[in-house]
Amino acid sequence: MIAFRCRKRKAAPAGEVPSKKVDVTPTxxxxxxxxxxxxxxxxxxxxxxxxxxxxxxYVDKKTFLNWGLTSDWQVEGPRRRTSPSLSLPIxxxxxxxxxxxxxxxxxxxxxxxxxEKEPTETPTYEDxxxxxxxxxxxxxxxxxxxxxxxxxxxxxxxxxRLKEVERLTKERxxxxxxxxxxxxxxxxxxxxxxxxxxxxxxxxFIDVGSGYGxxxxxxxxxxxxxxxxxxxYVPQRARMxxxxxxxxxxxxxxxxxxxxxxxxxxDSTSLRQGDATKYGQFDFTHVYMYDKVFSDPTTELxxxxxNASETTRVLVSYQRFEQWHRLGLKKFIEVASLxxxxxxxxxxxxxxxxxxx
Numbered sequence: 355m356i357a358f359r360c361r362k363r364k365a366a367p368a369g370e371v372p373s374k375k376v377d378v379t380p381t382x383x384x385x386x387x388x389x390x391x392x393x394x395x396x397x398x399x400x401x402x403x404x405x406x407x408x409x410x411x412y413v414d415k416k417t418f419l420n421w422g423l424t425s426d427w428q429v430e431g432p433r434r435r436t437s438p439s440l441s442l443p444i445x446x447x448x449x450x451x452x453x454x455x456x457x458x459x460x461x462x463x464x465x466x467x468x469x470e471k472e473p474t475e476t477p478t479y480e481d482x483x484x485x486x487x488x489x490x491x492x493x494x495x496x497x498x499x500x501x502x503x504x505x506x507x508x509x510x511x512x513x514x515r516l517k518e519v520e521r522l523t524k525e526r527x528x529x530x531x532x533x534x535x536x537x538x539x540x541x542x543x544x545x546x547x548x549x550x551x552x553x554x555x556x557x558x559f560i561d562v563g564s565g566y567g568x569x570x571x572x573x574x575x576x577x578x579x580x581x582x583x584x585x586x587y588v589p590q591r592a593r594m595x596x597x598x599x600x601x602x603x604x605x606x607x608x609x610x611x612x613x614x615x616x617x618x619x620x621d622s623t624s625l626r627q628g629d630a631t632k633y634g635q636f637d638f639t640h641v642y643m644y645d646k647v648f649s650d651p652t653t654e655l656x657x658x659x660x661n662a663s664e665t666t667r668v669l670v671s672y673q674r675f676e677q678w679h680r681l682g683l684k685k686f687i688e689v690a691s692l693x694x695x696x697x698x699x700x701x702x703x704x705x706x707x708x709x710x711x
Contacts, residue, residue, distance in 0.1 A: 400495055400498050400499050400502065401498075402494050402495060402498045403575065403576065404609070405575065405609060405610065405611055405614045406494055406498075406571075406572055406575055406576060407494055408607075408609035408610075409568070409571055409572075409575075409602065409609075409610075410494045410568055410572075412598070412601075412602070412607065412609075413566050413567070413568050413571075413595075413598050414697075416566075416594065416597070416598045416601070417566045417591075417594045417595075417598065491565055491566065491568055491569070491696065491697055492569065492644075492694050492695070492696055492697075493695050493696065493697060494568075494572065495695070496692075496693075496694040496695045496696075497568075497569055497572050497694075498572070498576060499692065500670065500692055500694065500704065501553060501572070501573060501576050501577050503690070503692060503706070504552065504553035504577070504640065504668065504670075504706075505552055505553045505554070505577060506552065507551045507552050507553070507668065507689075507706070507708070508550055508551055508552050510689055510690060512687075512689035512690065513551060513689055513708060516687070516689075516708065516710065549639075549667065551667045551668055551708055553573075553577050553579065553639075553640055553668075554577075554579075555577075555578045555579065555580060556580050557577070557579045557580060557639045557640055558579060558580055558581040558582075558583075558637070558638040558639050558640070558665075559573045559574075559577070559579045559581065559582045559583070559638060559639075559640045559642065560582075560583045560584070560585065560636060560638040560640075560641055560642070561573075561583070561584040561585070561642050561643065562585060562630045562641065562642070562643035562645070562656070563585075563586060563587065563630070563643055563644055563645070563648075564584025564585060564586045564595065564625060565584075565586060565591060565595070565644075566591065566594060566595045566598065567584045567586075567595040567598070567599060567625040569584070569642060570582045570583065570584035570623070570625060571599070571602075571618065571623070573642075574617050574618070574620075574622075574623050575614055575617055575618075578617070579640075580622060581622040581623075581638070582622065582623050582624075583623075583624050583625075583626065583638070584624070584625045584626065585626045585627075585628050585630050585633065586625070586626070586627055586628075587627075587628070587629055587630070588627075589627050592625065592626070592627030593627070595625045596625050596627075599618065599623075599625055602615075602618055603615070603618050603619050630643075630656065631652060631655040631656060631659070633659065634659065635659060635662050635663045635664070635665075636659060636660065636663040636665065636666050637663070637665045638663075638665060638666060639665055639666065639667050639668065640666075640667065640668045640669075640670070641660070641666055641668070641669045641670070642669075642670045643656075643669075643670070643671060643672075644672055645671055645672055645673050646672040646673065646702065648673070650681060653673065653677070653678070653681050654681040654682055657678060657681050657682040657683040658682060660683060660686070661682070661683065661684050661685070664711075666709060667708065667709050668706065668707070668708055668709070669686060669706075669707040669708075669709075670704055670705070670706055670707075671704070671705050671707060672694075672702055672703065672704055672705070673705070674705060675687070675688040675705060675707060678707070683707075685709060685710050685711050686707040686708065686709055686710065687707065687708060687710055688705055688706070688707050689706055689707070689708050690705075690706045691703050691704065691705050691706070692704045692706065
């Protein structure tokens with residue numbers, strides 16, 4: 355038999371109110387809300403316009419996703435590639451030793467072997483700008499995130515700190531003076547505020563190594579930039595991009611809305627073929643390049659052009675800042691890095707550099 359023990363509560367004396375149990379649990383202190391960058395807040399829920407998505411799908415179909423091309427390959431129809439300029443070394447096969455004719459006097463005599471010729475090689479000429487982009491292009495979601503980041507670049511802490519340093523430097527150079535006499539309108543500011551680094555409708559955008567031009571069209575339709583230009587080195591790839599753009603401009607594609615059609619037909623949107631290292635100064639505020647496959651001589655030439663470009667404010671590159679600095683880039687600093695995903699399923703880091711001039 356199980357016995358249960360119970361203990362009676364003592365009754366409180368008359369006129370005394372029983373004391374309540376005091377809760378000693380510490381109240382949690384509210385955490386300070388951290389200000390999140392607009393791009394980080396919507397990184398997982400980025401919205402891409404359906405027109406832009408349809409343009410990506412159309413360009414992919416138009417170009418057969420033929421990203422195995424290099425600078426010395428030519429395209430002859432879908433999936434057919436030839437390389438007339440590529441020559442492999444050809445070696446002359448050595449001749450075998452000839453035996454002397456048999457005779458009764460010398461049954462085992464052999465003729466001296468014929469001297470072998472030195473192997474001859476056909477000289478090969480390698481294009482230093484030839485490269486293989488087998489990874490594909492960036493996805494529309496990654497490009498949209500990058501454009502959103504560039505639209506709000508001035509809100510980034512590093513850029514805001516840089517602007518504050520620029521303001522203090524300006525005040526140190528031109529200290530405010532007190533005018534006791536008001537003789538007329540104030541003099542114009544000899545050193546105006548630095549221009550914004552945001553990607554705005556007044557900005558200009560160039561894609562160096564634009565491939566099939568999808569990033570250029572994306573910047574024009576999403577950011578509504580004033581100018582959107584792509585320059586591609588491979589002639590066959592540039593021709594495919596131009597053909598796709600002309601088809602989109604024709605108005606025969608139902609997914610292209612009238613607003614998008616007007617933006618694509620604008621002369622400020624263009625896809626060109628050429629060598630970007632011979633372009634000269636970049637008269638664009640924002641320069642984008644997938645330069646992960648660029649050779650050091652090519653990057654060095656581009657660094658010299660960026661140093662001479664007074665208009666360029668932002669550079670988006672896939673090479674680390676240390677690499678650019680080693681090859682001569684000056685007056686640019688790295689402020690952020692973005693993770694970009696390709697159509698081949700690979701992730702790469704895109705580094706955002708801003709001009710400190």
